[in-house]
Amino acid sequence: MRSLGILLGATALVAATSAGATELEVTHWWTSGGEAAAVSELAKAFNASGDVWVDGAIAGSGGVARPIMISRIIGGDPMGATQFNHGRQAEELVEAGLMQDLTDVADAQGWKDIIHPSSLLEACTLDGKIYCAPVNIHSWQWLWLSNAAFEKAGVAVPTNWDEFVAAAPALEAQGIIPLAVGQQSWQTSGAFNVLMVSLAGKDIFLQVYDEKNAEVAAGPDVARVFKAADDARKMSAKSSVQDWNQATNLVITGQAGGQIMGDWAQGEFQVANQVAGEDYTCLPGLGVNEIISTGGDAFYFPKLNDAEKTEAQKRLAALLVTPEVQVGFNLKKGSLPIRGDVDLAAANDCMKKGLDILAKGNVIPDPNQLMSPDSIGQINDLFVEFFNDASITPEDAQARFAEIVGNAD
Amino acid sequence: MGGVGVATSDRPINLFRNMTAKVAAIPMILTVLFVFVGGTVWTVTYSFTSSKLLPKLKFVGLDQYERLWSTNRWIISIENLFIYGICSLIFSFVIGFVLAALMDQKIRFENTFRTIILYPFALSFIVTGLVWQWILNPEFGVQNIVRSLGWTGFVFDPLYNADIVIYGILIAGLWQGTGLIMVLMLAGLRGIDEDVWKAARVDGIPAWKTYLFIVIPMMRPVFVTTLVIIASGIVRVYDLVVAQTSGGPGIASEVPAKYVYDYMFQSQNLGQGFAASTMMLLAVAIVVIPWAYLEFGGRKRG
Structure with missing residues (x-):
């Protein structure tokens, strides 16, 4: 292991000295159409500033890319900068001293004052030092509805979760799947978290995920959420697609009534030339509690031995937070900017709803941060397991959930 | 180490005999010591710690194992491995041997048939898994074809039915693996002296009895080799599952190797992954050690 590390380090050193001094390799997992367009905005801005962006896209989702990134950093072959979801994914790397301290950049630019909400910066902070540059906000709490599907079923487009559940039989009578859910595991738990914050409220959500209170997790408020999850399970029983964008596609084509999915689903509607309000409806917080979580992406900068590269890293970190880059990047990505003082006039209806909620401060941290x-x-x-096995009762699932929460760290 | 009698009075010390052979073996011995044994010891040690993303020596006793055995997903993984293992073992042997016996009937175009049957083995598990994912998909594959032939009520969707999904994976595994087993068995059959067959024929023993009571017992070494190859394939089954179902529907087709990978790299919990891989090692050891004892310990008596 150790000698391998030295070997890898040596090859990295050779590569580094032969290349230009201010080339930075940036790894990320943004490979779909809209995502790639957004990354190229970052690359353009960095190249324009005089440095060279070497793109290191890793295909597959974060689950595939993260182990590769981590093993490169641990193995002594660090890249110039890398994407992570801000939160605890890179926590141990920071603790082990493998990440560049960005505090001086943050102080110079006054990140503490411009980054909004402040929880984004807190997720980058460890022992008072800042280790990552947040670039966007993605929120989970959206219900996407197909207007065409409800028209076909002869019911009004729901304005909240309860109306949606009530409309399910009418949809099913027309052969429409009421709720599209992909089979990947993060989608089902994500949908549950959305139900939790929307139906039980912010306080319960924080008590469960932040304070890890097992009693609350086993209590009556969360029991109601499990009841709703049971409804969702029944409504999605016929949905057998795998990927989230396939599920979104069911909504776009009117084969499914709706989908609980983060705001990245919006890109799919845009690609299909659908218009918010006309072809589809978005309900933040399921129309019950208008609240959004502030997960998202951040760039981390592994420690390098090359002083010039370290300077380039800091220049990149500073660049990512500037208003121009924020606007260019987030419009393409469909996510929200990390500062409240930029103008997103080109944003569509759903994005504006999101910005509005953000401005009001109705935000919660993402479970990934907690x-x-x-x-x-x-x-x-x-x-x-719960969504695929109808024999698990909501009560059993809740008991197991409470146990996980009780043991969580 | 058969003693090639160096029958002289000044017999050299044992250590320096076959010097070149021993020197040549040093790299392999070192590899075994440091990589295999060392790696195993390291893994087992760290399975008793609370290591998360990075290995840390913070011991927590048997916590990781207690959690492992109270995790539903691990239990399901073990059950799946058990079903897959038993079925794979039986069917590989039976199908492989029958194919080899048929191939051994001095048929025409034997080379062609052998190549066709062995060919799937040239494909990786990932490709095999993807191909069978399509074949078993109810909308494109077998079910659709049979339905379009008129049997509209026909249902065959093993990968989408939690109760039988592991058999869908088994089918793909057998398709890929039996060719190799057949070739091994065929080699074994060809190794049987022609005179044995002649003698059996003279005695008027029917062919199936000759196979069952004379040929198969004589093929014991081949069977042992085959067993080891199949068994190692069973324990490490991973890519097939990832390509076909990625563990679904739900967690119905999870296997231990996937549990290890997911916990070590996606959940960033090395301790839990190490505990699971130690259990896998233990399971292999329980099978291999008694067998090795019988196989190699027994030889000295003969």
């Missing part, structure tokens, strides 16, 4: 990947993995396992 729980370790290990606990998140256990919750994913629980919900993918």
Whole structure:
């Protein structure tokens, strides 16, 4: 292991000295059409500033890319910068001293004052030092509805979760799947978290995910959420697609009534030339509690031995937060900017709803920021099982959920 | 180490005999010591710690194992491995041997048939898994074809039915693996002296009895080799599952190797992954050690 590390380090050194001094390799997992367009905005801006962006896209989702990134950093072959979801994914790397401290950049630019909501910066902070540059906000709490599907079923487009559940029989009578859910495990647990914050409220959500209070997790408020999850399970019984965008496609084509999915689903509607309000409806917070979580992406900068590269890293970190880059990047990505003082006039209806909620401060941290990947993995396992096996009662599932919460760190 | 009698009075010390052979073996011995044994010891040690993303020596006793055995997903993984293992073992042997016996009937175009049957083995598990994912998909594959032939009520969707999904994976595994087993068995059959067959024929023993009571017992070494190859394939089954179902529907087709990978790299919980891989090692050891004892310990008596 050690000698391998030295070997890899040596090859990296050779590569580094032969290349230009201010080339930075940036790894990320943004490979779909809209995502790639957004990344190229970052690359353009960095190249324009005089440095060279070497793109290191890793195909597959974060689950595939993260182990590769981590093993490169641990193995002594660090890249110039890398994407992670801000939160606890890189926590141990920071603790092990493998990440560049960005505090001086943050102080110079006054990140503390411009980054909104402040929880984004807190997720980058460890022991008072800042280790990552947040680039966008993605929120989960959206219900996407197909107007055509409800028209066909002869019911009004729902304005909240309860109306949606009530409309399910009418949809089913027309052969429409009421709720599209992909089979990947993060989708089911994500949908559950949305139900939790929307139906039980912010306080309960924080008590469960932030304070890890097992009693609350086993209590009556969360029991109601499990009841709703049971409804969702019944409504999605006929949905057998795998990927989230396939599920979104069912909504776009009117084969499904709706989908609970993050705002990245919006890109799919845009690609299909659908117009918010006319062809589809978006309900933040399921139309019950208008609240959004502030997960998203951030760039981390592994420590390098090359002083010039370190300077380039800091220049990139500073660049990512500037208003121009924020606007260019987030419009393409369909996500929200990390600062409230930029003008997003070109944003569509749903994005504007999101910006509005953000401005009001109705935000919660993402579970990724509160729980370790290990606990998140256990919750994913629980919900993918729950959604696929109708023999698990909501009560059993809740008991197991409470146990995971009780043991979480 | 058969003693090639160096029958002289000044017999050299044992250590320096076959010097070149021993020197040549040093790299392999070192590899075994440091990579295999060392790696195993390291893994087992760290399975008793609370290591998360990075290995840390913070011991927590048997916590990781307690959690492992109270995790539903692990239990399901073990059950799946058990079903897959038993079925794979039986069917590989039976199908492989029958194919080899048929191939051994001095048929025409034997080379062609042998190549066709062995060919799937040239494909990786990932490709095999994807191909069978399509074949078993109810909308494109077998079910659709049979329905379009008129049997509209025909249902065959093993990969979408939690109760039988592991058999869908088994089918793909057998398709890929039996060719190799057939070739091994065929080699074994060809190794049987022609005179044995002649003698059996003279005695008027029917062919199936000759196979069952004379040929198969004589093929014991081939069977042992085959067993080891199949068994190692069973324990490490991973890519097939990832390509066909990625563990679904739900967690119905999870296997231990996938549990290890997911916990080590996606959930960033090395301790849990190490505990699971230690259990896998233990399971292999329970099978291999008694067998090795019988196989190699027994030889000295003969």
